[in-house]
Amino acid sequence: MSTFLLLTITGLGLAAMYFLVASGLSLIYGLMGVLNFAHGAFLTVGAYATWFAESKLGGISSLTWRFVLASLIGLLVGGIFAALVELVLIRPLYLRHIEQVLVTVGLSLATVALVQGIWGNDPRLYAVPPWLHETTSVGSASIPNDRWIEIAAALLVLAGLKAFLRYTRYGLIIRAGVENRAMVTALGIDVRKAFTLVFAIGGVAASLAGVLSGVYFSEVDPGRGTSLLIFAFIVVVIGGLGSITGSAVASVVVGLTQQYVNYYSSGIGDLSIVLVLALVLLARPASLEGRTA
Amino acid sequence: MPALLEVRDLHVHLGESHVLQGVDLDVPAGGITALLGRNGVGKTTTLRALLGLMPRRGSVRLDGDAIEREATHRIVLRGLGYVPEDRDVFAGLTVDENLKLAVRDGEDARYDLVYDLFPELKQRGRQRAGTLSGGQQQMVAIGRALLNRNRLLLIDEPTKGLAPALVADVARVLERVAESETALLVEQNLAVVRRLAGAIVVLDQGRVVHTGPPTDLDDEALVHRLLGVGHAA
Amino acid sequence: MSKALRLLVPLALVGLLALVPTFGFGLGGVFPGPLSSPGTLQLLAVCFVFSGVALSYDLLFGFTGLLSFGHALYFAAGAYVSAIAVTKWHWSFAEACLVTAAVGLVLPAIVGWISLRTSGIAFAMVTLAFAQAGEILVQKDPHGWTGGNDSLGYDYHHVPAIFVGVFNTKNLYWLALGYAVVVFSIVAWTVRSSPGHVLQAIRENERRVEVLGLRTRRYKLLAFVLGSFLATAGGVIYMLAFNGASPGITTPDFTLMLLVMVVLGGTGTLWGPILGGALYWYADQRLVAVGGSHAIQSLPSVLRTPLSQPLFVLGVLFILVVFFLPGGVVGLAARGRAGRRGLRRLEDSLRRSPRLEGEGL
Ligand SMILES: Nc1ncnc2c1ncn2[C@@H]1O[C@H](COP(=O)(O)OP(=O)(O)O)[C@@H](O)[C@H]1O
Ligand SMILES: [Mg+2]
Numbered sequence: 001m002s003t004f005l006l007l008t009i010t011g012l013g014l015a016a017m018y019f020l021v022a023s024g025l026s027l028i029y030g031l032m033g034v035l036n037f038a039h040g041a042f043l044t045v046g047a048y049a050t051w052f053a054e055s056k057l058g059g060i061s062s063l064t065w066r067f068v069l070a071s072l073i074g075l076l077v078g079g080i081f082a083a084l085v086e087l088v089l090i091r092p093l094y095l096r097h098i099e100q101v102l103v104t105v106g107l108s109l110a111t112v113a114l115v116q117g118i119w120g121n122d123p124r125l126y127a128v129p130p131w132l133h134e135t136t137s138v139g140s141a142s143i144p145n146d147r148w149i150e151i152a153a154a155l156l157v158l159a160g161l162k163a164f165l166r167y168t169r170y171g172l173i174i175r176a177g178v179e180n181r182a183m184v185t186a187l188g189i190d191v192r193k194a195f196t197l198v199f200a201i202g203g204v205a206a207s208l209a210g211v212l213s214g215v216y217f218s219e220v221d222p223g224r225g226t227s228l229l230i231f232a233f234i235v236v237v238i239g240g241l242g243s244i245t246g247s248a249v250a251s252v253v254v255g256l257t258q259q260y261v262n263y264y265s266s267g268i269g270d271l272s273i274v275l276v277l278a279l280v281l282l283a284r285p286a287s288l289e290g291r292t293a
Numbered sequence: 294m295p296a297l298l299e300v301r302d303l304h305v306h307l308g309e310s311h312v313l314q315g316v317d318l319d320v321p322a323g324g325i326t327a328l329l330g331r332n333g334v335g336k337t338t339t340l341r342a343l344l345g346l347m348p349r350r351g352s353v354r355l356d357g358d359a360i361e362r363e364a365t366h367r368i369v370l371r372g373l374g375y376v377p378e379d380r381d382v383f384a385g386l387t388v389d390e391n392l393k394l395a396v397r398d399g400e401d402a403r404y405d406l407v408y409d410l411f412p413e414l415k416q417r418g419r420q421r422a423g424t425l426s427g428g429q430q431q432m433v434a435i436g437r438a439l440l441n442r443n444r445l446l447l448i449d450e451p452t453k454g455l456a457p458a459l460v461a462d463v464a465r466v467l468e469r470v471a472e473s474e475t476a477l478l479v480e481q482n483l484a485v486v487r488r489l490a491g492a493i494v495v496l497d498q499g500r501v502v503h504t505g506p507p508t509d510l511d512d513e514a515l516v517h518r519l520l521g522v523g524h525a526a
Numbered sequence: 527m528s529k530a531l532r533l534l535v536p537l538a539l540v541g542l543l544a545l546v547p548t549f550g551f552g553l554g555g556v557f558p559g560p561l562s563s564p565g566t567l568q569l570l571a572v573c574f575v576f577s578g579v580a581l582s583y584d585l586l587f588g589f590t591g592l593l594s595f596g597h598a599l600y601f602a603a604g605a606y607v608s609a610i611a612v613t614k615w616h617w618s619f620a621e622a623c624l625v626t627a628a629v630g631l632v633l634p635a636i637v638g639w640i641s642l643r644t645s646g647i648a649f650a651m652v653t654l655a656f657a658q659a660g661e662i663l664v665q666k667d668p669h670g671w672t673g674g675n676d677s678l679g680y681d682y683h684h685v686p687a688i689f690v691g692v693f694n695t696k697n698l699y700w701l702a703l704g705y706a707v708v709v710f711s712i713v714a715w716t717v718r719s720s721p722g723h724v725l726q727a728i729r730e731n732e733r734r735v736e737v738l739g740l741r742t743r744r745y746k747l748l749a750f751v752l753g754s755f756l757a758t759a760g761g762v763i764y765m766l767a768f769n770g771a772s773p774g775i776t777t778p779d780f781t782l783m784l785l786v787m788v789v790l791g792g793t794g795t796l797w798g799p800i801l802g803g804a805l806y807w808y809a810d811q812r813l814v815a816v817g818g819s820h821a822i823q824s825l826p827s828v829l830r831t832p833l834s835q836p837l838f839v840l841g842v843l844f845i846l847v848v849f850f851l852p853g854g855v856v857g858l859a860a861r862g863r864a865g866r867r868g869l870r871r872l873e874d875s876l877r878r879s880p881r882l883e884g885e886g887l
Contacts, residue, residue: 035647037782089845098593101650102789102848105782110841117835172394176383182346183381187395187437188369226778230658233651241648268666274659281643281652 002141007259009138013147013216015255016154020209021232022239022247023161024202030178030242031198033097037104038085039206039232040225041111045081046207047220048115050074051124064129075207082203086196094192108226115222123219132215146215153212157205158248165244170197178242234273238280295357297322297475298343298445303351305335305342312338314499315351320445325467325476327486327507330496331521336479337378339496340447344368344375356444370397374438378449378479380430384423388414388433391422395437407436410466428459435466446476452485464488483510483520495519536710543703546570547696558815564695569811571695571702571767573804575760578709580787580803581796582756585713587785588794589722590749591729593650596637596657598780600754603629604761605771606664610671612684613770619685623762630758631751638750642743645732654778661776677772680765689766698767705763706800709756714796716752725749729794786844792856801855810836 021039028036054070089107093099132149135142165171173194177184184191206225213228214220235254239246254273262269296319305313312335320326328336342349345365353361360368369375382391392414396402408415411432417425422433431451438446451467452460464485470476471489480486486493487507495503503509503519510516549561557566579601586592607629611622641652667674682690688697716722724745727735735742765771774780783806791802813836816822822833832838851858 029647033647035650092849097647099848099852101593101647102785103845105785106841106844106848108841109779109782109786109844110838113835113837113841114832117831117838172386172390176386176390176394179383179385180381182365183377183383184394185365186344186346186369186375186377188366188397188441189394190364190366230654230778234655237644237648237651237655268668270662271659271666274655277652277655278640281640 002139003263005138005141006143007263008256009141009143009147009151011256011259012252013150013255014258015251016150017209017213017216017228018231018235018254019154019248019251020157020205020212021228022235022251023157023244024198024205025229025232026236026239026242026244026247027161027174027198028202029236031174031181032090032195033095034090034100034104035097036199036202037101037229038107038111039104039202040227040229041108042078042082042085042203042206042225043210043213043228044112044115044220044222044225045210046074046078046203047210047214047224048074048119048124049077049207050211051126051214051220054127063127064131067127067129071208071211074211075204078207078210079200079204082206083196083200085203086199090199091192091195112222112226119222121222123221125219126214126217128215128218133218146212150212150216153208154248154251157208158244161201161244170194174198231273234277238277296320297356298477299352299354300339300343301352303339303342303349303353305338305347305349307338307347312499313342313349316496316499317501318494320475320477321492322475324491325471325478325489327490327493328477328479328496329481329486329493329520334496335499336496337449340375340449340477340479343447344373372442372444374441374443374446376434376438376446376448376451378453380427380434382422382425382430382433382437385421387419387421388425389418391433392437392440395440397441400441402440403442404440407439410439410469411436428455428462431455431459431463435463439470443474446470446474448476449479450481451478452480452482460485483516486510540703540707544700547699562696564692567695567699568767569808571699572764573807574699574702574706575763575767576784576787576803576807577800578706578803579757579760580784580791580799580806581706581709581713582753582760583784584788584793584795584799585716585749585753585756587788588799589713589717589729590725590746591732592746592750593646594641594653594750595650595778595781596641596653596655597754597757597784598776598778599637599657599660600630600634600757601761601764601780602660602664602771602776603633604758605765605775606672606678606761608762609678609680609765609771613678613681614671616681616684622684626758626762627755630755634751634754635747638747638754642746642750654781657776657778657781661773661778664773664776672771672773675773677768677770679770682769685766698763702763702767705760709760710796710800712752712756716749717796721745721748786840788854789844790847790854792854795854795856798854798856805855806840810840813839 021043024042025036025039028034028039050070050073053073054066057066057070060066060069085104085107089103090100093103128146132146133144135144136148137143165175170193173184173189173191174197177191177194181191209228210220210225213224217224231254235247235250238253239248239250253276257272257276258269260269261272298318298320300316300318303313303316303318304311316335316339318328318339328339330336338347341347343353345361345363345368349361351361352359355368355371355373358371360371383394386394392402392404392407413429414432414436417429422430425433435448435451438448448467451463455463460482467476467478467489478486478490480489487510490507493503493505493507493509494501497519503515546561547567552560552566557563557569559565561567579597583594583597586594586597604626607626608622611617611625612619617625637653637656641649641656644652664672665674672678688694689701717726724735724740724742728742728745732742761771761775764775784803787802787806788799789802790806791800792798822830825833847854
């Protein structure tokens with residue numbers, strides 16, 4: 001039972017990271033029709049910016065505060081990077097979806113290579129407050145504390161995104177734009193501002209995933225973004241392109257399946273996810289036109 | 294006096310086909326100008342091209358200002374209201390949200406007018422637009438265009454697919470609108486056109502082939518030649 | 527160009543390339559050594575392999591409009607299955623080729639059948655996921671067959687002796703050249719056949735093809751299996767060229783590299799990927815040399831760090847090509863011709879380009 005609980009919480013922790021990456025991907029795709037291959041690069045940029053900031057903030061003696069501040073800087077950098085990508089690289093190719101995908105592909109290759117060039121191929125240790133790696137007993141299970149943080153962060157982002165989409169003017173514009181972009185412009189709204197905004201939001205969420213993955217694995221390496229991105233793609237396809245709630249549910253399915261299968265049948269959890277994807281596609285081929293909600 | 298809207302030599306290509314081949318069109322300020330023509334002749338395309346919703350060539354002037362190079366949202370903010378052919382309300386948004394989205398920054402929304410014309414929109418404010426009937430969706434589409442004070446309304450087949458009683462309702466609303474606003478109206482129902490329009494413009498084969506008063510519609514031979522047989526008088 | 531010339535030029539080119547192993551001279555610093563040296567021949571052989579594999583990818587992406595992100599899977603299947611068969615199962619090379627061919631047909635048939643339930647961007651994501659399964663399988667190495675993170679060297683006793691050893695590099699060169707020629711012929715014939723015309727019509731407007739009563743999914747599956755099979759064949763030759771298989775060819779980056787090759791050369795053309803594949807591999811290999819060169823190493827670090835990363839240079843180059851050279855290298859040549867012929871055709875194609883279609887922005 002305690003193993004099962006540990007697996008479940010750990011699976012949810014993974015699901016949290018998948019969700020943080022997938023929600024941005026899904027929003028960007030839903031609103032703009034762009035498959036953003038550079039989303040993994042956003043994650044990498046955010047994670048390395050945090051690591052870098054943390055190494056420069058030695059003046060703050062509290063490890064916790066140093067880490068929080070470094071993370072905030074990382075999220076900011078990731079968000080700005082993403083917004084710039086939209087403005088400089090995506091916007092000029094408006095509606096040319098294939099070219100947009102190609103540009104994000106080139107960007108993802110170049111960014112990862114640049115990070116490798118600057119900080120090397122080897123993982124960098126993430127200095128996190130020690131209490132994050134201590135455990136809390138739940139019943140008979142000892143759960144590493146970072147899992148709670150991951151889950152809480154994802155829940156906060158989920159709630160925040162839903163509230164943003166529901167109650168703000170930009171949220172309204174994004175929901176309407178996912179349905180019918182042309183009609184939004186025909187109401188006198190410059191929908192391009194919403195494009196930059198969803199990129200920025202996606203960049204921040206991906207950076208958060210990057211920071212949390214640094215906590216989870218205790219280190220960050222240049223390839224991390226790409227490997228998480230692929231699971232996020234699977235999540236987005238299962239959950240429905242453009243649907244935030246769908247992404248959340250699919251992340252949990254993917255994260256838990258992965259953990260359970262990995263435990264009960266030595267290390268094929270990742271493969272089982274692809275199998276889940278195949279089954280979903282076979283059972284529900286028309287599920288891929290998503291809406292935001 | 295120059296017309297409120299002056300269109301000269303408007304061309305639109307869609308894929309291989311040259312849909313509009315030099316449309317010239319004037320809409321005078323005040324009242325309703327009806328844009329007529331057979332199905333597929335390019336009426337919707339004309340309205341969308343005016344709004345910059347499709348690639349177009351030619352000159353479009355609103356109150357003397359050239360707007361043919363501007364982005365759609367800028368054109369709209371100059372005071373163009375659009376009621377699209379298939380209503381295009383946002384199905385996942387509530388009625389309230391559909392209206393709220395249409396309110397332009399810094400302008401007073403005319404909710405009183407809209408709720409006066411369509412009291413149902415007030416009662417159904419929290420209902421999702423996708424669950425409304427076709428007639429109710431049309432109210433949302435017209436209502437959101439009327440929320441703002443526009444210089445020109447572009448209205449595309451507002452009675453399409455509606456039951457006769459609803460057609461009369463819509464006509465009544467448009468009649469009231471016409472007292473204070475200017476509109477370019479695409480409409481297949483000639484009875485409605487006769488009742489509302491101050492002038493008619495007929496499109497055929499990518500060009501304007503006839504302009505005149507609505508009484509021209511009494512000429513059966515002309516109607517038959519320009520609009521085909523499908524039209525009820 | 528007249529028809530005879532159109533046939534003659536490629537034949538002459540292939541003839542010339544076939545003679546390269548007899549050329550004892552070098553070309554300045556263009557190649558690591560004389561043309562006939564094993565190092566140069568090895569480099570060129572792999573260039574040809576990538577010419578062919580890139581063209582097989584272009585059959586999907588450029589000619590059919592299928593943006594697959596999983597082409598690495600079929601290439602890697604070719605390399606790994608053949609290497610495992612000779613090394614771990616001790617099969618003869620012929621038997622290994624047979625089983626690899628079978629995998630090269632059945633695997634894409636199954637994956638394609640499932641993935642083609644989606645289209646567009648979702649298809650890209652799904653094919654990527656399946657390819658990811660391949661990468662994971664190789665890394666997890668369930669039966670100790672793949673070598674996991676390490677590369678899997680082949681057992682040279684079971685590989686034809688003419689392809690083993692430095693002195694036989696010229697045979698490998700001819701094999702790779704033959705592979706590129708065969709892929710070119712098959713793809714050229716396919717896109718000019720009537721099913722090939724259907725593929726290109728699907729790329730332009732799938733709805734319209736469906737309205738004509740054709741089952742587009744079948745045609746797409748056909749293209750998918752053919753393109754993947756050709757990639758699998760390329761994987762076998764790659765395995766011979768590198769004395770085995772390595773996990774790098776199973777990664778998404780490998781597929782992205784193929785995409786870059788196609789776009790650099792010219793999407794939807796026959797010669798584009800042939801050139802793009804060869805140029806990319808050449809540039810990637812030589813940039814490593816250049817990146818380590820004295821000129822680069824003496825630059826200030828702001829410039830040195832990015833320039834010594836081949837993938838950074840290629841990624842940026844790729845973005846520039848997408849923005850400023852949409853037809854790739856081949857498109858550039860075509861533009862030169864258009865310039866001489868007058869600009870009418872270019873203007874036509876620009877008018878039809880989606881840049882002008884807007885939603886009012
Ligand atoms: N997106 C499009 N691509 C190609 N042709 C189109 C497109 N939209 C409309 N058309 C064609 O343009 C012509 C004009 O259409 P439209 O303006 O909708 O006519 P109307 O509103 O007068 O019925 C029709 O022949 C139609 O088939
Ligand atoms: Mg119409």
